[in-house]
Amino acid sequence: MFIKLIDVKKDYLSGKVVTPALRGVNLEIKRGEFVAIVGSSGSGKSTLMHIIGLLDKPTAGKYLLSNKDVSSLSDDQLAYLRNEKIGFVFQSFNLLPKISVLDNVLLPTLYSKETNHSKAKKEAISLLEKVGLKEKITVKPNEISGGEQQRVAIVRALINNPDLVLADEPTGNLDSKSSKVIMEIFSKIHQEGKTIIIVTHEDNIAKYAQRIVTMKDGKII
């Protein structure tokens, strides 16, 4: 099993108030699956994605990634896994505004030990071409549309050739036309063999996935 969560709990602490976000989640995802996590806002779906993406640690429970318990890993080891094995796409794109599209795409390669820079650059350009941004590689993110920015973010997620791509409401800030383009790209990536997990609250986005996981009040229903 690629991803296995066993009774994962996550509490947020603000001051002395403990807010449970996940109340015991059990989930298995196979390598190569395309899964949508849906639910209303506050259901815990983003928290779940952060834990799967190693951005956050569970308060309790076990998380096995490629059959390995990640709870014992150090911060540096987690950073390594995020860099090499996982690609992220966010609702608000999270591109660095001051640098070019190409430099944004290459950001993960800066933190990767094995990257050959000129090879990475070639790869970035070819990926940008594939998503139709060949003409935009030198421009700044604020000079292109939201849909184009999200395509840049997807290319950034793919640059280190990860096994797992996580997307948190990737179409949340986009119109329906751009959303369709983005989801078709995800489908294509999935066809190329990557495991994809998308968090969304829109049914027409979720339908691109093979499997839909619904969350409510911190639990999978």
Next chain:
Amino acid sequence: MLKTFLLNLKLFLLYSSSHKLRTFLTTLGLIIGIGSLVLIVSLGNSAQKSIAVQMQKLGTNLITILPGGSEEGKPASQLFSSQEITTLKYEDAQALKDTPGIVALTAYVRGTVVLNYLNKTKNVLFSGVEPEYLLVENTQIEKGRFFNEDENESMAKVVVLGWQIAKDLFQRSDPLGKKIKINNQNFKIIGVMKKRGKIMFFDYDKEIFLPLKTAQKIILGIDHINFIRAKAVNEKLIPLISTYFKKTLRYRHRITEAKKDDFTIKDSQQMLDIFYKTTNTLKLFLAIIASVSLLVGGIGIANVMYVIVDERIREIGLRKAVGAKNSDILYQFLLESIILTLIGGVIGIFLGILAEFLISVIANRFGLLWPFIISWPSIFISLFVSFLIGLFFGFLPARKASQFSPAQAMRYE
């Protein structure tokens, strides 16, 4: 590694250029601190150099005997005493005159007198000296002659004018043979000194020169002298001559212990050493004051770095999400703060040098000998200090940045 460094550098320059005023204002403390540090050190160097050059003008191989004792390596007590010490006498100077190895030796008394010629009245400094003065201080007569031994012994009322005094009182007419009033007594002008310029704080061209005994008895009415100065044949003989002086004076003053010496012997090198010691202390003191503004500057840097970190929490979260380790983020922000302080340091150094240059131009315009010296050690030290300030005051903000959990940073609005 290099690529990361270059991209981070580029990003930093882009970010700070979009907040030019804020960046400038927060580095201002550092700029002022570094600038004043550079200025103080080079001003100190210029002052020392200027005085060293002037002391050479006064003559080399000089040995000065001051009244009153002193501790080893310290200035003579006379320099700090408000009361005149009267332990040196004219006869002491005479007894030292046949010391082997000296070119010449003269006793000095100094003071001020009122000078009167026709309707012009002037307060001037005078030196009462012996005829050997010309040889000791390596100076010359322009017109007429200096007084001789007979005139000294007989307390003749003759005077030699400094170059500027002669010019002020007589313009183009010949002062030789004319009578002027000194403290209401008639004196005959027998000579005019060659132009000599300012040495240390004395303007020798604005002084007048009287025979020692005339000055001592008629003008001042005293029994002692202010100091004795001798010129050695060469530098190597100075220690030997000093020892001879010491022995003779101890014998004459009936002193048996060195501790009880009522005189102090200093040669030009020793005077220079004392001068350097005193001014170095002053320099250090001023540098410490300037360092306080560096501390304030450093706090400014820490402050702006906290602001920058807060503004870029989402960026930090993103970088961590794509694989940046805690140490990558720490280095990134440390680099930014060090670059910030280095830029501030360079601007400060530049301003300090500019200020020093302007001061030297103005000082020279006013006739002061003031060399413009760029002190390379102070520049390198300033750069290093800037680097340290960046490292030290950037550390806490950078560490704060590095320790956000990625999810926490991504959620931050």
